[in-house]
Amino acid sequence: MTNLPLWLIPLFPLLGTILLGTIAVVSSGSKKGAAENIVGGLAVIFPAMSFACVTVLACGMPESGIRETLCNWIDFPLLHVDIGFLFDGLSRIMLLFVTGIGTLIALYSIGYMHGDRGFARFFAYINLFLFSMIVLVLSDNLLLTFFGWEGVGLCSYLLIGFWNKDLKNCKAANKAFIVNRVGDIGFLLGMLCLLSIGGAAVLNYDIFNQFMQMILNGGHLDLVFTLLTLTGVLFFVGCTGKSAQIPLLTWLPDAMAGPTPVSALIHAATMVTSGVYLVARMGKMFCMLPEVLLLIAFVGMFTALWAAITGLFQNDIKKVLAYSTISQLGYMFMAAGVCAFDASIFHVFTHAFFKAALFLGAGAVIHSLAGEQDMRKMGGLLKKTPVTACVMIFAFFAIVGFPGFAGFWSKDLILEKLVSNGPVIAMPFALGGSVNVPVGMILYVVGLATAVITAVYMGRLIIMTFFGEYRGSKESEAHIHEAPAVMLIPMVVLTFGSIFAGYLWADMIGITFFKDSLAAALGGAEAVGESILSVHHVNPVLFAVLGTLAALLGMFIAWRVYANKKIPTPKDSGAPEGSAAAWTFVWDYIHVGFVFPVRVIAWICDVVVDKFLQAFQWTLGAIGEILGDGASTFQVRRVRLQLALSITGVALIVLVALFAEGIVGIPDFVFKLIDSVKSLLGRVI
Amino acid sequence: MELQPIFIQILALAIFAVGIIVAISRRNLFFVLMGIELALNAVNLSFVGFAKTLPAEASLTGQIVPLFSIAIAAAEACVGFAMVILIFRNRESVDADSYSNMRG
Numbered sequence: 023m024t025n026l027p028l029w030l031i032p033l034f035p036l037l038g039t040i041l042l043g044t045i046a047v048v049s050s051g052s053k054k055g056a057a058e059n060i061v062g063g064l065a066v067i068f069p070a071m072s073f074a075c076v077t078v079l080a081c082g083m084p085e086s087g088i089r090e091t092l093c094n095w096i097d098f099p100l101l102h103v104d105i106g107f108l109f110d111g112l113s114r115i116m117l118l119f120v121t122g123i124g125t126l127i128a129l130y131s132i133g134y135m136h137g138d139r140g141f142a143r144f145f146a147y148i149n150l151f152l153f154s155m156i157v158l159v160l161s162d163n164l165l166l167t168f169f170g171w172e173g174v175g176l177c178s179y180l181l182i183g184f185w186n187k188d189l190k191n192c193k194a195a196n197k198a199f200i201v202n203r204v205g206d207i208g209f210l211l212g213m214l215c216l217l218s219i220g221g222a223a224v225l226n227y228d229i230f231n232q233f234m235q236m237i238l239n240g241g242h243l244d245l246v247f248t249l250l251t252l253t254g255v256l257f258f259v260g261c262t263g264k265s266a267q268i269p270l271l272t273w274l275p276d277a278m279a280g281p282t283p284v285s286a287l288i289h290a291a292t293m294v295t296s297g298v299y300l301v302a303r304m305g306k307m308f309c310m311l312p313e314v315l316l317l318i319a320f321v322g323m324f325t326a327l328w329a330a331i332t333g334l335f336q337n338d339i340k341k342v343l344a345y346s347t348i349s350q351l352g353y354m355f356m357a358a359g360v361c362a363f364d365a366s367i368f369h370v371f372t373h374a375f376f377k378a379a380l381f382l383g384a385g386a387v388i389h390s391l392a393g394e395q396d397m398r399k400m401g402g403l404l405k406k407t408p409v410t411a412c413v414m415i416f417a418f419f420a421i422v423g424f425p426g427f428a429g430f431w432s433k434d435l436i437l438e439k440l441v442s443n444g445p446v447i448a449m450p451f452a453l454g455g456s457v458n459v460p461v462g463m464i465l466y467v468v469g470l471a472t473a474v475i476t477a478v479y480m481g482r483l484i485i486m487t488f489f490g491e492y493r494g495s496k497e498s499e500a501h502i503h504e505a506p507a508v509m510l511i512p513m514v515v516l517t518f519g520s521i522f523a524g525y526l527w528a529d530m531i532g533i534t535f536f537k538d539s540l541a542a543a544l545g546g547a548e549a550v551g552e553s554i555l556s557v558h559h560v561n562p563v564l565f566a567v568l569g570t571l572a573a574l575l576g577m578f579i580a581w582r583v584y585a586n587k588k589i590p591t592p593k594d595s596g597a598p599e600g601s602a603a604a605w606t607f608v609w610d611y612i613h614v615g616f617v618f619p620v621r622v623i624a625w626i627c628d629v630v631v632d633k634f635l636q637a638f639q640w641t642l643g644a645i646g647e648i649l650g651d652g653a654s655t656f657q658v659r660r661v662r663l664q665l666a667l668s669i670t671g672v673a674l675i676v677l678v679a680l681f682a683e684g685i686v687g688i689p690d691f692v693f694k695l696i697d698s699v700k701s702l703l704g705r706v707i
Numbered sequence: 708m709e710l711q712p713i714f715i716q717i718l719a720l721a722i723f724a725v726g727i728i729v730a731i732s733r734r735n736l737f738f739v740l741m742g743i744e745l746a747l748n749a750v751n752l753s754f755v756g757f758a759k760t761l762p763a764e765a766s767l768t769g770q771i772v773p774l775f776s777i778a779i780a781a782a783e784a785c786v787g788f789a790m791v792i793l794i795f796r797n798r799e800s801v802d803a804d805s806y807s808n809m810r811g
Contacts, residue, residue: 661803662739666731 028107032156038068038149046142062132065145073121108162111543116159126512131283133509151177164225182280194279201273205263212256234306254314265297278340282385291374302363305547319359326352330475362439372428375519376420383414386505397486404488420520422477422573431524434569477576715756723749
């Protein structure tokens with residue numbers, strides 16, 4: 023057992039942010055910018071130190087995890103929150119790949135961002151992102167997780183709009199930020215609901231788990247079931263925002279406007295999976311709510327299928343990968359929806375490797391083609407950039423689930439769990455009677471179909487990019503070059519990850535290391551879920567065979583359709599479209615339906631309420647001004663006299679106050695004076 | 708004869724009156740400032756005088772607060788003199804009656 027304090031882990035990226043931010047601000051005036059090797063070195067060293075801390079802690083972690091409370095944050099009768107950290111099996115896995123892949127991608131970015139004017143600024147953002155992500159994962163309560171959740175959202179916004187000279191990028195950044203806010207409302211309201219059920223301290227994960235266990239053991243589920251279901255739905259809304267699920271998925275494809283390492287780190291490997299992390303973290307609650315689980319599973323299913331189909335029609339290499347990310351996230355939620363939280367986290371883990379590798383490969387391709395992202399202008403790059411091509415092809419095998427690669431283990435595990443855990447629901451007919459719907463089977467069939475489509479569109483990407491003839495212009499062909507070593511090393515490391523990461527949980531050859539390491543953290547949520555969902559055991563080999571067949575079928579279709587197809591020269595530009603919605607994305611139009619009434623309300627507020635209030639305000643202001651003008655004529659314009667009058671005034675006010683309180687009696691001569699004045703007046707009148 | 712609390716109040720009132728009269732009647736800015744300081748310290752004295760009428764343990768607050776007020780008065784005097792010096796540099800005069808730029 024080591025005694026490294028947990029706060030060291032987020033501290034390093036925070037220091038990096040401050041240091042690099044200072045460098046960025048200081049060097050912003052100079053013509054050349056800060057020296058790239060120093061900035062790049064700093065940018066890598068801080069995440070690397072963080073990773074080292076995590077590794078040391080991960081090796082010496084006791085079974086129950088490490089808890090550490092830094093200080094009290096909020097403490098009043100309704101809410102008690104500490105700033106504390108929880109390092110258990112779940113946060114260990116997340117932290118290992120967040121800091122590890124973060125370090126690799128920072129290293130890669132040194133090559134990718136070479137010569138960019140905002141070099142130091144970029145790395146300051148990356149470090150800030152890692153800090154927020156670590157806080158999100160490491161915190162021991164929901165509120166601090168929410169802090170990190172907002173932090174990663176902010177960094178995502180900053181990095182999508184990193185090249186802010188182009189208005190399209192800024193629009194994409196705004197879209198990502200605003201769509202995420204919709205989800206965040208779900209998160210906030212969910213916390214509020216939870217507080218109203220569980221009391222002041224329930225936001226802490228340990229107390230949360232105890233509370234849920236108490237509800238389960240005591241059989242009080244009926245009492246809070248409605249509110250708890252609402253809580254579950256609200257938290258899931260939060261997750262759909264961050265993890266780009268239906269209906270809040272539209273921001274992720276547009277987020278590809280950012281630099282490619284950002285897409286790899288934030289919009290593929292880490293940030294977008296935080297929704298899955300949250301569901302797994304709160305698994306103890308979700309496993310008691312079959313309706314919410316069903317919702318999660320079906321949303322995941324539709325998202326996976328929809329995004330995969332959309333991916334077939336994209337020409338931008340990064341957009342294909344974006345849709346594939348959404349689709350894979352759909353798989354993770356499907357798994358979470360049948361209480362297989364460990365399987366979904368396992369897919370998060372393997373997906374982080376192969377999707378980061380794919381994105382970094384795509385970045386290397388874009389880099390070698392001097393910014394070209396349109397796959398219709400690529401082709402035949404296998405000979406020109408062999409290392410990148412190998413990385414991408416290995417990662418391709420991982421994502422389609424080719425036997426032995428990482429995706430094979432995790433995706434087939436999810437598909438297997440869908441059948442074994444999937445509930446059977448009695449669906450009432452309109453005409454009376456009911457029919458038993460095997461939900462697990464439906465999920466499985468759609469999941470398998472999605473796996474085929476995945477193989478098709480990924481095969482299309484590989485074929486269009488690396489095989490056939492080069493379709494760009496002749497002069498650009500001469501400039502194609504392999505990426506520098508600083509970019510290739512992280513890619514190769516991630517490739518090894520995407521080949522071997524799956525062997526941490528290979529059921530078929532009897533390795534369940536990953537499952538065991540998560541078991542304590544998930545706290546028996548799966549066991550509860552499985553008892554509710556009535557699990558029946560199935561033969562994993564059958565699923566592996568079917569999954570492999572699906573991958574092979576998809577690859578075969580891709581080869582038949584795209585290998586010999588003449589790809590037309592593009593008429594429109596292949597540049598990222600910013601916030602412009604592609605036709606395949608009906609969801610953008612659905613969003614408009616929600617945005618329009620808000621706009622109407624905003625217009626009413628602007629024209630009616632605001633103008634009315636302004637008129638009121640102006641009236642008050644005018645009265646004040648007139649009164650002020652009048653009062654200023656009382657000024658005697660001489661300092662000493664003014665002072666004397668002021669003092670006299672104060673003295674008079676004090677006297678009046680004293681008289682009014684009856685502390686000092688009014689002297690008799692005042693009454694006599696008043697009487698004499700009265701009599702005088704009476705005589706005059 | 709024992710020191711009666713009312714005597715302290717009378718002394719404080721006298722000092723306060725002197726301070727105010729100086730502040731109002733002198734034209735030299737330095738005297739104006741000094742008058743204000745005198746008035747302020749008269750109030751401090753009055754504070755301590757009232758504190759003396761209470762029993763010993765309760766009077767502690769009344770004796771400590773004037774110490775704070777003296778410290779703040781010192782700070783305020785610094786600022787006041789800095790302003791006087793600036794105004795003097797600007798106008799080359801310490802006559803309060805010549806400062807009539809700010810009339811409304």
